[in-house]
Amino acid sequence: GYRARSAYKLLQINEKFHVIKKGDSVVDLGAAPGGWLQVAQKLSGGKIVGVDLEGITPIPGVVTFRADITALSTVDQVKDALGGDADVVICDAAPNLSGAWDRDHAISIDLARSALEMAKKLLRPRGNFVVKVFQGDMFIDFLNDVRREFAVVHAHSPAASRKESAETYVVGKKLLSAPVRKGD
């Protein structure tokens, strides 16, 4: 079994979009309690690094530490732990729900933007990215920003997500390298 039901969402996303392959190095942002880490390890068997504000009960073969994904210093900490570029960056980070949807949406978009910035710094060229966002009026701008950075982009609402949660996973495949980046 997995530590979190969200594990099945990542399995479903990977079945559909083939984001994580055998041997890939994977960085998981907002990884506690560790369900996605377990799935990433099963799918890749490669180097896995997970960070969260909360502690993560150790998983053999996975490096985890506490860090804020909105802090610039976290990029260097992850790079050190990884010892190279990442093939895949995944992010399921979410705010504690306040119930005020606009507010929760705004924080979710901020977290997703932090994840995108980290992905641009951590991923190898043509690396892959998955990020969760709560739907709302800032979603389209964020999606367009992801489209500028990746050759192929999908927005996916897994069947396992409850309707009321309005979560969408944005999948970016093949990070574009700077010279060919669209819109430059």
Ligand code: SAM
């Ligand atoms: N994918 C995980 C799993 O399968 O176990 C579940 C992740 S849970 C839905 C969202 C996580 O995002 C929480 O553990 C929360 O602490 C984390 N989070 C929220 N804001 C964060 C931040 N600024 N930096 C790091 N983690 C953050």
